[in-house]
Amino acid sequence: MDFWQDLPNMALLAGFGLAALVVLLSGLRLTAIADRLADRTGLGEAIVGGVLLGAATSLSGTIVSITAALDGRASLAFSNSVGGIAAQTVFLAVADMFYRRTNLEHAAADLGNIFQGLILIVLLGLPFAALTTPEVTVWAVHPVSFAIPLVYVLGLVANRQIQQAPMWTPVQTDATRTDESEEEESGSGASTARLFATFAALMLVMGAAGWVIAKTASALIDRMALSESLIGALGTAVVTSLPELVTTVAAVRRGALQLAVGGIIGGNTFDMLFLTAADISYRDGSLYHAVTMPDYFWIVTALLMTGVLLGGLILRQRRGPGRIGAESVLLLLLYGGAVAVQVLA
Template sequence: MFSSLTPALLSFFFAAAGIVVAGTHLARTADELADRTGLGEAMFGILMLAGVTSLPDFAATLSAAVDSRPDLAMSNVMGSMAANLMFLGVADAVYRKANLEHAAASSSTLMQAALLIVLLTLPMLAIATPSASLWGLHPITLVIVGSYLFGLYLIRGAQEHPMWFPRRTRQTVQDKPEEHARGGLAKAWMIFVGLAIVTAIAGWVLMESAKVISDQTGLSETLVGGVFTALVTSSPELVTTIAAVRAGALTLAVSNIFGTNCFNMLVVAAADAGYPDGSIYFHMEPGQMVWGLVSVLMTSILLLGMVRRQTYGIGRIGFESALVLVIYLLTLLTVMVRG
């Protein structure tokens, strides 16, 4: 798509700007639609908002996979998931009333975190198993899709008929529908769909430019995908999560992060389906799973934080958020040093 480095860098910059601008408007529209459709913030977050904010990752990862660049594809999606979890730590720092994991804890958000841990282990199992494929797909890819759908069923059940309730405190922020102006529902959906289209196109342009940047600069695809494109394609999650926190939609903020990462596992499945030379798991460097392992670790720590529900931490940042930020930065430095 791009013949030289300069157009690729310019396209990378403008695509990144487009993703950020679109993301700034998604949270407010999503919060309104969550209330007016009756889905609630948790289900709308994992079903709709997560799908939209994952579109840059979907477009970028699938583009790299179809182009037979397995390392670039998998490092992008795995690096994006780690970046998203780091953003939850940033959102905790922004929310000053209490630790975010304390205020937003619910049966739905805990179920989402547990589902994410299950899904993250599956690609690593695929790499460790003997080479096998069915119609060009690894059998575990089908398990990923089935597990995701069954997980949605469990989350919906946990929301409608919870068997576990967080202890109510003054800092607990429940998902309560707000009053919205009558009419304009069709307009809200049109805005939501329009923003989704913008983010998808920007994600595709981003990866096309990233390929040229990797080739022209000599940087490894692991570094370009796991750091640069991963951070940029994850920017909608950061923008929408911060916006949701500031609007008081805490369940939407947390569900957006966990839901996006769960949806990103469908992106992994799509990359396996789109890779033209068999299963993608057997053509990528095992080191690409470093971000996946780190994401399991970070998700587990955040899950522990929601169960413990520390009200305030040092500087009003929860222990789990501080640990997540430190782990991400250390991993980032390690990946950059290794090149």
């Protein structure tokens, strides 16, 4: 901790920026690998996007929350998690702008993504359950932190069952893009094992970058007397979410629409595991009772944005204002309004 506190402001900002660049560049490689693994393993774009790609691009954010909690920074650890969910959801509205054929949510119809979104709403409600109940802990960990990974795993099992034996499917239209296997590019015939190894190596690099981001952000918060909630939700959360923005837009441009939507929703559900990791790392009691209302404000924002997104996936509007879906417009307005409230508060 002393090492980071002794660095000048310019060195801290440079370290923060360099780590952000590493996260961004590492994330650039993940989409193509995840798309090929979806074809190789036969799991499908929605499952691979929701689990493999979502977990990988979220790793740097996980490290930020754990590091902040170990340093006793409850608000930074908490807001980094839930602020990232709001930021990543609005990335789908940005991606919608890059898909000009029709509304992205119409073309990427997939039951697995809708179900994963419902699981996310349940997970987002659990911190409120912790807040409105007595501050009871087991080994300094609130029981809700044990419930979050349980719900997450059960959701994955149920989602896999839905993919294998769906009880209903979205109506196929001339604008619906299905999950199709693509031909291997010339010179890209790497083995499946090598693809997984490359994927794992990129995850380690992103994890190291996340640690640097947490340390430099903590030092800057102390140096400049900044709000942990503000920096967590709009600083570290957005920076560590940059891979999701890049991979989502890249996936849309490649035509892997279900992978794009699944990567965002899956990454958001995985981000809820940040809270369990942070609560375990926070040794001063329940993390959910140590944070402030501005931190919970971002859970409310994430809940509203997830509801709007699910509405768009079910309604499947073909065209909306500005040739994007009406839900994309609402997502942009909700996030922009949340940022304004947080900054002006």
